[in-house]
Amino acid sequence: MISSPRSKKETPLGRLALEDVTVRFGKSPALEDFTIEVEPGERLAVIGASGAGKSTLFRVLTRSVALAKGHIAVGERDLYALSKKELKGVRRRIGTIYQAYNLVPQLPAGVNAALGEVGGMSSLKTLRTFLAGPDVALAQRIEETLDRVGLAGRARTRTADLSGGQQQRVAVARLLVQRPDLILADEPFAAVDPVTTERVIGTLFELNDEGATLLVNLHDVSIARRFPRIIALREGRTVFDGSPEQLTEERLSRIYAGDPYGTAAEQDYEDQDNVRRHVEDPVRLMEGRDGISAH
Numbered sequence: 596m597i598s599s600p601r602s603k604k605e606t607p608l609g610r611l612a613l614e615d616v617t618v619r620f621g622k623s624p625a626l627e628d629f630t631i632e633v634e635p636g637e638r639l640a641v642i643g644a645s646g647a648g649k650s651t652l653f654r655v656l657t658r659s660v661a662l663a664k665g666h667i668a669v670g671e672r673d674l675y676a677l678s679k680k681e682l683k684g685v686r687r688r689i690g691t692i693y694q695a696y697n698l699v700p701q702l703p704a705g706v707n708a709a710l711g712e713v714g715g716m717s718s719l720k721t722l723r724t725f726l727a728g729p730d731v732a733l734a735q736r737i738e739e740t741l742d743r744v745g746l747a748g749r750a751r752t753r754t755a756d757l758s759g760g761q762q763q764r765v766a767v768a769r770l771l772v773q774r775p776d777l778i779l780a781d782e783p784f785a786a787v788d789p790v791t792t793e794r795v796i797g798t799l800f801e802l803n804d805e806g807a808t809l810l811v812n813l814h815d816v817s818i819a820r821r822f823p824r825i826i827a828l829r830e831g832r833t834v835f836d837g838s839p840e841q842l843t844e845e846r847l848s849r850i851y852a853g854d855p856y857g858t859a860a861e862q863d864y865e866d867q868d869n870v871r872r873h874v875e876d877p878v879r880l881m882e883g884r885d886g887i888s889a890h
């Protein structure tokens with residue numbers, strides 16, 4: 596097990612609670628009255644059409660955009676009320692992985708992986724890591740980590756010279772070095788091959804098994820169905836929050852194309868009763884009994 600020792604002073608991030616979160620770009624809301632709770636260690640897929648607000652949801656969790664309204668609690672902390680220093684501490688515990696890899700292309704793969712660690716080092720040590728390469732213990736950890744993601748011996752390869760799939764594995768290696776409490780993966784499979792997709796999922800699930808809360812934005816519903824909890828966004832609002840079993844084809848078509856104010860309410864109520872008998876945690880279904888909120 597490759598582990599990154601965590602300072603004893605730091606308390607885990609804890610549960611996420613977003614309440615009535617609204618984000619506007621210009622006039623139109625990217626998130627609107629968005630409310631959700633995520634327990635530590637949950638494994639959550641976020642789906643929804645392009646423009647539904649999925650990436651904005653991730654941006655508010657790192658306080659990267661301003662809120663027009665609402666609150667975000669991370670454990671006991673009010674995320675948008677933290678000092679710069681406190682915010683830095685929280686961000687250090689959040690690991691991100693994006694469709695576009697989010698690496699420094701000019702740096703060797705091993706140094707990009709090391710960036711998972713330098714967030715937690717003194718600035719002097721950070722500088723040394725950049726100038727002289729990672730220290731011996733860190734270098735060994737990075738070698739082991741790259742090995743774990745299928746990139747043995749690539750620590751010195753310039754990241755830009757790796758394929759897209761390999762770059763995404765470097766991003767995963769960075770997570771493994773960082774060992775965050777919360778992982779935000781924004782369409783991490785969009786630009787990678789199926790083998791890398793499986794590797795990335797496997798590693799994200801392992802980190803989740805070890806305690807990290809995992810939120811993944813996906814456009815591939817079949818992958819989302821491998822998550823015990825799925826939420827769907829449409830026009831900045833939650834229109835579904837439930838298990839894969841509850842995510843019926845009819846609901847899916849409404850999430851992606853159909854009318855959320857739907858006409859098949861009767862039939863859906865029956866369907867819902869049916870669902871309630873078969874799932875363990877129907878509480879998560881949103882508002883309307885059909886799981887589609889009626890805003």
Ligand SMILES: Nc1ncnc2c1ncn2[C@@H]1O[C@H](COP(=O)(O)OP(=O)(O)O)[C@@H](O)[C@H]1O
Binds near residue numbers: 652
């Ligand atoms: N920086 C931005 N400036 C202006 N509009 C934005 C910006 N980021 C997102 N939006 C808009 O907010 C909405 C939600 O975007 P986003 O969260 O990226 O959706 P998704 O990730 O689901 O595709 C879209 O209408 C998008 O055009």
Ligand SMILES: [Mg+2]
Binds near residue numbers: 649650651781
């Ligand atoms: Mg997006």
